[in-house]
Amino acid sequence: xxxxxxxxxxxxxxxxxxxxxxxxxxxxxxxxxxxxxxxxxxxxxxxxxxxxxxxxxxxxxxxxxxxxxxxxxxxxxxxxxxxxxxxxxxxxxxxxxxxxxxxxxxxxxxxxxxxxxxxxxxxxxxxxxxxxxxxxxxxxxxxxxxxxxxxxxxxxxxxxxxxxxxxxxxxxxxxxxxxxxxxxxxxxxxxxxxxxxxxxxxxxxxxxxxxxxxxxxxxxxxxxxxxxxxxxxxxxxxxxxxxxxxxxxxxxxxxxxxxxxxxxxxxxxxxxxxxxxxxxxxxxxxxxxxxxxxxxxxxxxxxxxxxxxxxxxxxxxxxxxxxxxxxxxxxxxxxxxxxxxxxxxxxxxxxxxxxxxxxxxxxxxxxxx
Amino acid sequence: xxxxxxxxxxxxxxxxxxxxxxxxxxxxxxxxxxxxxxxxxxxxxxxxxxxxxxxxxxxxxxxxxxxxxxxxxxxxxxxxxxxxxxxxxxxxxxxxxxxxxxxxxxxxxxxxxxxxxxxxxxxxxxxxxxxxxxxxxxxxxxxxxxxxxxxxxxxxxxxxxxxxxxxxxxxxxxxxxxxxxxxxxxxxxxxxxxxxxxxxxxxxxxxxxxxxxxxxxxxxxxxxxxxxxxxxxxxxxxxxxxxxxxxxxxxxxxxxxxxxxxxxxxxxxxxxxxxxxxxxxxxxxxxxxxxxxxxxxxxxxxxxxxxxxxxxxxxxxxxxxxxxxxxxxxxxxxxxxxxxxxxxxxxxxxxxxxxxxxxxxxxxxx
Numbered sequence: 001x002x003x004x005x006x007x008x009x010x011x012x013x014x015x016x017x018x019x020x021x022x023x024x025x026x027x028x029x030x031x032x033x034x035x036x037x038x039x040x041x042x043x044x045x046x047x048x049x050x051x052x053x054x055x056x057x058x059x060x061x062x063x064x065x066x067x068x069x070x071x072x073x074x075x076x077x078x079x080x081x082x083x084x085x086x087x088x089x090x091x092x093x094x095x096x097x098x099x100x101x102x103x104x105x106x107x108x109x110x111x112x113x114x115x116x117x118x119x120x121x122x123x124x125x126x127x128x129x130x131x132x133x134x135x136x137x138x139x140x141x142x143x144x145x146x147x148x149x150x151x152x153x154x155x156x157x158x159x160x161x162x163x164x165x166x167x168x169x170x171x172x173x174x175x176x177x178x179x180x181x182x183x184x185x186x187x188x189x190x191x192x193x194x195x196x197x198x199x200x201x202x203x204x205x206x207x208x209x210x211x212x213x214x215x216x217x218x219x220x221x222x223x224x225x226x227x228x229x230x231x232x233x234x235x236x237x238x239x240x241x242x243x244x245x246x247x248x249x250x251x252x253x254x255x256x257x258x259x260x261x262x263x264x265x266x267x268x269x270x271x272x273x274x275x276x277x278x279x280x281x282x283x284x285x286x287x288x289x290x291x292x293x294x295x296x297x298x299x300x301x302x303x304x305x306x307x308x309x310x311x312x313x314x315x316x317x318x319x320x321x322x323x324x325x326x327x328x329x330x331x332x333x334x335x336x337x338x339x340x341x342x343x344x345x346x347x348x349x350x351x352x353x354x355x356x357x358x359x360x361x362x363x364x365x366x367x368x369x
Numbered sequence: 370x371x372x373x374x375x376x377x378x379x380x381x382x383x384x385x386x387x388x389x390x391x392x393x394x395x396x397x398x399x400x401x402x403x404x405x406x407x408x409x410x411x412x413x414x415x416x417x418x419x420x421x422x423x424x425x426x427x428x429x430x431x432x433x434x435x436x437x438x439x440x441x442x443x444x445x446x447x448x449x450x451x452x453x454x455x456x457x458x459x460x461x462x463x464x465x466x467x468x469x470x471x472x473x474x475x476x477x478x479x480x481x482x483x484x485x486x487x488x489x490x491x492x493x494x495x496x497x498x499x500x501x502x503x504x505x506x507x508x509x510x511x512x513x514x515x516x517x518x519x520x521x522x523x524x525x526x527x528x529x530x531x532x533x534x535x536x537x538x539x540x541x542x543x544x545x546x547x548x549x550x551x552x553x554x555x556x557x558x559x560x561x562x563x564x565x566x567x568x569x570x571x572x573x574x575x576x577x578x579x580x581x582x583x584x585x586x587x588x589x590x591x592x593x594x595x596x597x598x599x600x601x602x603x604x605x606x607x608x609x610x611x612x613x614x615x616x617x618x619x620x621x622x623x624x625x626x627x628x629x630x631x632x633x634x635x636x637x638x639x640x641x642x643x644x645x646x647x648x649x650x651x652x653x654x655x656x657x658x659x660x661x662x663x664x665x666x667x668x669x670x671x672x673x674x675x676x677x678x679x680x681x682x683x684x685x686x687x688x689x690x691x692x693x694x695x696x697x698x699x700x701x702x703x704x705x706x707x708x709x710x711x712x713x714x715x716x717x718x719x720x721x722x723x724x725x726x727x728x729x730x731x732x733x734x735x
Contacts, residue, residue, distance in 0.1 A: 007499060019487035116483045116637075120627050168627045169536075175613025325538075332543035 028061075028083040029090075031146035033122075034131030035070070035108055036096035042066050043099075043108070045073035046132035049081065050144060060144055064132045071111050087111065087118040091150040093167065094131035094186070095124065100198070100206040106174050112167055120168045123153050126198040126206065128187040137188060149192070153184055156194040158227045160219050161212040163197045174204060177342045178327020182218065185209055199316070199323045202346055207319040214312050220275060221309070221324040221356075225256040230282070233304045238286045250283035251301070254363045262326075262333040269334065269352035271326055275305070278363040290365040298360040309356040317354075320346035326354070373440070373509075377578045380586050382513035386573050387590035389516040389650030391566030392597060394475040397619040399563055399598060400605035404614045406556025409542055412602050413553050418560040419595040421713075426567040426587040428716040432723055433574045434583070441571035442665035444719075448726060455666055462662045464707050468565075469655035470683050471700055473497055474692050476648050482694075483622060484638055491688040498680040501649060505656050506673035509576050512657060516650045523647050527597065529636060530604045532628045537607035561712075562705040564594060566651070568712055572658045656680075 034046035046064040061081060067073035077085045090112075099105050112118045127134050135145070142148040157164035162184035165173075173181035185198040196211040197218065210218060216229050230252040234240075238247035255278040263270040279301065281290065288297060316323060327345045330338045341348040378386070403411025436444055441461065445454035477493045485493065504515050546553075570587065577583055605620045617623045625637035633639065660675040669675070690696075 004503075011496070011499065019489075020485045116622075116626070119634075120623070121629055166627075172610050172613060175616065176610035177612050179610075328538060328540045332540040335544045335547050 022084070026083045028077075028081045028085050030077075030085055030087055031089060031091050032094060032135055032149065033070075033087065033090055033092075034064075034094040034096070034127075034135050035099050035105075036131050037098040037102070038066075043068065044132065045070055045076075046135050047073075047077060047085065048135050048145060049085070050146070058138075060138065062132075062135055064135075069110075070108060087115075090119055090122045091146045092123045092125055092153065094127050094134055095183075096131045097126060097128050097198075097206060100126050100200065100204070103203040103205055106170070106204045109167065109170075113171065120171075121166050123150060124165045124167060124170050124183045125149075125153060126183050126185045128185060128195065128209075134186065134188050134192065137192060139191070152192065152194060157184070159212075160216045160227050160229055161196065162194050162215060163219070173200075176325075176327070177202075177345055178322065178329075178331050178338075179325040180321040180323050180346070182323045199319065199321055201319070201321045207321050208315065210312070210315075213308070214315075217309055217312050218323060220256060220258060221273065221312075223258045223260075225253075225258065229253040229256065232283070233301065235286065235300060237300075241285075244285070246285050248283070248285045249281065249297075251279040251281045254278040254280050260329055262329045264334045264337045269326075269330055269337070269348065271329065271352060271354045273354070273356045275309075275356060275358045276361075277305075277358065278361045280364040281362065281366055284365075290362065290369070294362045298362050301360045302358045305358040305360070306356060309358070313354045313356070317350040317352075320350050322346060322349050326352070372438070373575045374578075376508050376510045376576055378510055378513040378573065378576045380577070380579055380582050382510075382517050383573060383577050383583075384586045384590045384593075385516040385520045385650075386509075386513050386654060387566060387569060387587060388593050389519070389566075389647075390569045390654035391564055391590070391594040391651070393472045393566075393648050393651040394479060395563045396598060396601055397479065397621045399560075400602045400609075400620045401615055401617055402559050402563075403556055403602060404606070404611065406559065407552040408548060409606050409611045410546055410548070410553055411556060411560075412542075412599060412606065413546070414556050414560040415563075415595060415598045415602060417553070417557060418564055419591060421561055422564040422567055423588055423591050425713050425716060426570060426591060427584060428720055429567060429570045430574070430583050430587060432716060432719045433570065434580070435723060435727070437580050438575055440575045440661065440665075442662050443575075444571075448722065458662055458666065461711065462659055462666075464704075464711055465568075465655050465658040465662070466679065467700075468704060468708075469652040469659060469679075470686065471697065471704055472648065472652040472655065473683060474687065474697055475701075476645060476652075477687070478692070478694060478697060479619070479622075479641060480645075483641055489688075490691060491684050494684050494687045497645070497649070497652075498684060501653055501656065502676055502680050504649075505653050505660065505676045508672075509573065509657065512653055513573075513576075515653070519646055519650055523643065526640070526643060526647075527600060529625065529628065529640065530601065532630075533604060533608050533624055536627075537604070538610075539607055541606055541609075541611055542603070558709070559705070562708055563598065564591065565705075565708050565712060566594070566654070567591070568708075569654045569658055572661055 028049045030047040030049050032048040036044040038044055044064060044066050046062065048060055048062045051059055051061050063077050063081060065073050065076040067076055074085050112120070112122065137145060153162070153164055156162050163182050165181065165183045170181050170183065173179050180202055181200045181204065182197045185195045187193050187195050196209055197215045198209050199207050201207045213231065216231065219225070230250065232248060232250040234245065235247045235249060240247055257276045259274040261272040290297065322345060326349060403414055407414055436447065439447060442458055445457050448454065449457060473494060476497065477490050480493050481488065481490060504512055574583060601621055605614065605624055608624055609620060614620055622637045622641065625640050626635070628636040630636070656676065656679055660672040660679055663675050664672040
């Protein structure tokens, strides 16, 4: 017992001086980090940290620095920020479009991947414009920007307006040969807008942007069917209406199932995708007896869907990317054919046959007839 | 009369001692090691390694069954005589001592890398040593109770991993055996070593009360380890892309880092801190084997003073050597080569020698 007491006393003495202690007052949490390229292709890092002080009028401190790497920029920040900058709680990583247009920009995020103190759950967002412009935005009717921004991305992703890509997802997509990355896209036009998703190619370069409707189709083809899927279409056989649209109707999905078949024939990959959707009508601008004419309406929706799926797939094939992850299926089911082309999957997919068949069931029409 | 009956252990305790000795820090990097060697088919490896180890454990028990009251030092003295027996024991002591030390150093490096980067290594080792000393000094029964208790205490931990499954792609596992058997066999030596731990049988077998269940217990322990490895490996393979998993040093910890609950953000930190208790069973088991043998050499009944010396030396060594990741990895490779000899060659040699020895004795007596 005596020995135990002595031991614990020694221990206490030793641990009191241990060197990893950091007081929370000495930490400046970079909740937002931005990366940009200026006109002369210099890297510009920016960060925004909350200020916990009653005396400070502004509750956010923002810094913009030029530096060669992100870790170096932390040095620059520490020269002026009140406390030590850390990335453990970063909520959103804003990356300027100019950065994303270059190959291998992903390397810049190295400190987030290597240092276990930094978070992997930071949301990655591409900014159409300059990210430090977004960072400086201080709306009067919103909570502090990091909270607002992370909430905005999360809720938009819930409605499938954009994809929500965390650093971990991005890392997965970057290393994965059978899939290319997609990230949320943001624009500052007075206010902040989530405009949809940005699709990247195999080297991480920005290729094309899609808006909410196509984003939903993307999510369906990725077989990620969580969240809400709402569509507003215009019926082809109805008059357009003078002022108010008389041919529009909206619905959301009640249940979504996606089945995929992977084949290889005539030196081409073939993907047959069966999408089964149960829809609930939420808006119908023209008179239609849903009880009797539900087949007609379902057919109409099916055609619209198939057309739009085809358009999206064409677009993606032209860009030689694979945000859907068809490559995963190719590897899993046609490994012999996948192996020789895995390094240039984008090109291979561009030549592949992708057919989407949609089957729509009208599950409910709502409370009015 | 069995001189170890005083400290006898139940079957459950026996199982958890073996299983505890097997599960160490290796599991944290196992999915990467498997993926490096055999791609996404690495998990098949675990099954094969399990089979090999069950067989090796069975061979060990075949020998020990003939001498139910002998631990390895007694056995050596009986088979080779007093002096040669002691001499032969020395390399084995070195192996067990070094093994325990390596597990502790590995743990220390993990702690340093993941949450206490600036704290000196010997200090962390000191923190590990104090509870370790308190457990090991008291003899095998206390240690066995500890091993069993820790198992029950930690049963919920693997459930955390399920939180990552919603981000997983089961497609990564297909096709099974995509490159045939060759890469699988290529990765086998490393996987086999992940099951190291059967060699504590040499020391704990004489303590087991119901010897008729020795083989069953060994099989159950190995199977539990196998399921744990399989579970963690498959979850990592499903979560990470096959092209990317090899870029991570400890995929298991990186995986846990991505889990976020509302009430706790850094699951990896908590996991690692809790997991220390699990790993402590492994070094405790090896330290027991070490100090048991050294006490035998010095003809001491009680091994608590040797335990103290062992931990003190371990801390001093870390203070002097200040091991790095690369050094430790190098030592691991050396150790796994030695382990091959002790886990597989030694049991077979012993079995052959003892059957010859017994025949010779009978012939001489008859």
